[in-house]
Amino acid sequence: MKSRQIYLDHAAATPLDPRAKKAMEPFLDDQYGNPSSFHRTGKIVKDALEVARDKAALVVGAIGDEIIFTSGGTESDNLAILGFARANKEHGRHIITVKTEHPAVLQAAKHLEVKEGFEVTYLDVDEDGLVGVEDVLAALRPETILVSVMLANNEIGTIAPVAEIGTAIKKHRSKTSSNFPVLHTDACQAVGSLEVNVQKLGVDLMTVNSSKIYGPKGVGALYVKRGIKLEPLQFGGHQERGWRPGTENVAGIIGFVKALEIAEAERLGYAEKLISLRDYFIGSILTSIPKTRLNGHKDLRLPNNVNISFLDIEGEALLLYLDAAGIEASSGSACTSASLDPSHVILALGLPFEVAHGSIRFSLGRSTTKKDIDFVLAKLPEVVTKLRQLSPVNVDQKYF
Amino acid sequence: MGIEAKKIKGSGGDVESHDRTQSWFYSDVVKEHFFKPQNFLDHDPLPKEFNAMGKVGSPACGDELRVWLYINPKTERIESFKWKTFGCGSAIAATSITSVMVTENGGMTLEDARNLKPQAIMERLGGLPTRKFHCSVLSDKALRAAINDYFRQSAQFDKIEAEASRLIDPVARVTDKDIEEAVLEGAVTLEAVQEKTKVGVANPSILPGVEELIRFYKEKYFG
Numbered sequence: 001m002k003s004r005q006i007y008l009d010h011a012a013a014t015p016l017d018p019r020a021k022k023a024m025e026p027f028l029d030d031q032y033g034n035p036s037s038f039h040r041t042g043k044i045v046k047d048a049l050e051v052a053r054d055k056a057a058l059v060v061g062a063i064g065d066e067i068i069f070t071s072g073g074t075e076s077d078n079l080a081i082l083g084f085a086r087a088n089k090e091h092g093r094h095i096i097t098v099k100t101e102h103p104a105v106l107q108a109a110k111h112l113e114v115k116e117g118f119e120v121t122y123l124d125v126d127e128d129g130l131v132g133v134e135d136v137l138a139a140l141r142p143e144t145i146l147v148s149v150m151l152a153n154n155e156i157g158t159i160a161p162v163a164e165i166g167t168a169i170k171k172h173r174s175k176t177s178s179n180f181p182v183l184h185t186d187a188c189q190a191v192g193s194l195e196v197n198v199q200k201l202g203v204d205l206m207t208v209n210s211s212k213i214y215g216p217k218g219v220g221a222l223y224v225k226r227g228i229k230l231e232p233l234q235f236g237g238h239q240e241r242g243w244r245p246g247t248e249n250v251a252g253i254i255g256f257v258k259a260l261e262i263a264e265a266e267r268l269g270y271a272e273k274l275i276s277l278r279d280y281f282i283g284s285i286l287t288s289i290p291k292t293r294l295n296g297h298k299d300l301r302l303p304n305n306v307n308i309s310f311l312d313i314e315g316e317a318l319l320l321y322l323d324a325a326g327i328e329a330s331s332g333s334a335c336t337s338a339s340l341d342p343s344h345v346i347l348a349l350g351l352p353f354e355v356a357h358g359s360i361r362f363s364l365g366r367s368t369t370k371k372d373i374d375f376v377l378a379k380l381p382e383v384v385t386k387l388r389q390l391s392p393v394n395v396d397q398k399y400f
Numbered sequence: 401m402g403i404e405a406k407k408i409k410g411s412g413g414d415v416e417s418h419d420r421t422q423s424w425f426y427s428d429v430v431k432e433h434f435f436k437p438q439n440f441l442d443h444d445p446l447p448k449e450f451n452a453m454g455k456v457g458s459p460a461c462g463d464e465l466r467v468w469l470y471i472n473p474k475t476e477r478i479e480s481f482k483w484k485t486f487g488c489g490s491a492i493a494a495t496s497i498t499s500v501m502v503t504e505n506g507g508m509t510l511e512d513a514r515n516l517k518p519q520a521i522m523e524r525l526g527g528l529p530t531r532k533f534h535c536s537v538l539s540d541k542a543l544r545a546a547i548n549d550y551f552r553q554s555a556q557f558d559k560i561e562a563e564a565s566r567l568i569d570p571v572a573r574v575t576d577k578d579i580e581e582a583v584l585e586g587a588v589t590l591e592a593v594q595e596k597t598k599v600g601v602a603n604p605s606i607l608p609g610v611e612e613l614i615r616f617y618k619e620k621y622f623g
Contacts, residue, residue: 317492320425354486390484391484393464393486395459
């Protein structure tokens with residue numbers, strides 16, 4: 001008999017929705033044409049691609065040609081930051097972002113800072129991971145061309161006040177009679193959980209990803225508001241308005257857009273179910289296991305995100321013990337990162353390294369049941385007790 | 401030498417592997433010692449149970465290790481090696497196997513124990529991922545610190561050995577002697593030593609080692 005395995009790492013990857021898979025199948029089979037070709041085989045595929053573009057636009061409140069398909073969230077973030085900054089640098093060389101952003105945004109911004117003469121302000125967050133609208137406004141300068149604030153954090157699930165920031169930036173632009181700064185948001189983790197309407201959010205650029213929303217890997221999109229100019233990151237074709245040249249990943253795009261439509265259609269039911277599971281899970285851990293703390297905001301939080309620091313324990317060791325018990329999660333520990341640095345997000349909350357080292361993210365998904373959570377709750381205390389027995393560390397109680 | 405990295409299949413870690421055929425993140429020996437750690441201290445040390453203690457690392461760097469030894473004063477062999485480790489899978493396994501290596505066959509002599517190389521520990525583990533090596537294998541350092549403690553406690557001060565003199569930070573050109581002087585001048589925290597020497601400011605990966613040195617000199621000069 002196969003031993004029980006509970007997957008709680010949906011913020012890393014989700015299984016492919018069978019409906020998305022089915023939508024993709026013709027394009028892995030007889031619909032193989034190149035959308036750029038001038039014959040029927042190509043035209044059929046081109047039509048499917050453009051229908052998909054319109055559908056994706058509809059979900060996010062955009063118009064078709066504002067959607068650029070990419071290879072995923074990382075590329076969309078890079079195209080937004082690098083592509084926008086390079087194309088608009090004559091208007092200013094200052095960018096504002098937040099310390100808890102995804103590395104795709106932070107490292108792109110860092111690259112501009114170190115190699116291309118830009119100045120970047122990395123805003124602090126509060127102890128729950130929230131960035132303040134007033135902090136964004138206070139950091140604005142005449143030469144600020146871009147503000148990038150992620151909609152929901154991938155590690156701690158905290159939801160940023162992007163709509164308020166959008167409103168404030170619009171007001172600032174009209175006051176200064178300027179088209180700058182523009183606002184980018186990374187919405188990779190938010191799609192399917194929150195409304196991601198670009199009009200309501202007031203964003204000019206938005207990153208969306210397929211593999212977090214039960215679509216295939218290796219595909220995503222960048223919403224680019226009409227009138228905004230980008231510089232492509234690669235060259236060699238006219239596809240995606242020349243901003244993302246290369247033959248389109250048609251099957252991937254079709255699957256992604258189907259997954260996007262499903263995620264939006266099922267959003268309210270999904271969020272309602274997971275919020276109650278999430279709060280049950282968080283409450284049970286905090287009351288049943290001593291020296292634990294919730295990372296991220298209690299309420300302004302993604303429905304599927306549970307991020308807990310188990311103090312006095314190192315996260316990788318805990319992950320491996322959990323894996324052996326049939327529970328799959330992820331950690332902000334240095335030992336699981338290639339850099340050997342602990343989570344920049346947990347550190348940005350003002351917590352010391354040892355708290356970051358012991359952080360574990362459980363991310364729930366569509367298939368997660370209360371039974372799964374109860375299984376984890378039954379296993380966790382023994383695993384934590386065992387590792388604490390080995391540990392010489394006793395973290396100060398002010399952190400839990 | 402069998403010290404190639406051995407790992408990795410599946411998701412989770414992103415440790416680079418040269419061997420993609422194993423079913424787990426680490427070698428079988430690491431797995432054995434990680435899930436069934438040997439000789440860890442499961443109680444508060446009793447009076448006279450040990451006559452030496454050594455500590456390296458800090459939880460801030462991701463690994464902290466403490467060892468307690470009982471060294472037979474007549475034979476000066478290590479009869480007991482108990483430990484506690486805050487760290488990842490490979491750190492726990494490395495400490496566990498060190499406890500076995502040091503106490504098997506009647507216990508190591510202090511000279512052999514001082515010469516125990518991290519490479520030998522890694523080899524006995526069946527290899528570790530390359531990038532895990534430096535941070536995970538701290539047990540040899542804790543062992544040397546404990547042996548110094550034994551000599552200190554038994555008033556054999558001439559036998560206390562500092563780690564060999566070496567360049568600690570190639571960026572800031574700081575040697576262990578610089579750190580020793582900084583400690584002697586009263587800088588006993590990492591921040592204070594950094595203020596004096598700039599050690600690790602541009603090179604944070606070396607900070608765990610710097611913290612060890614500060615602790616060593618602090619204990620040497622200030623007890």
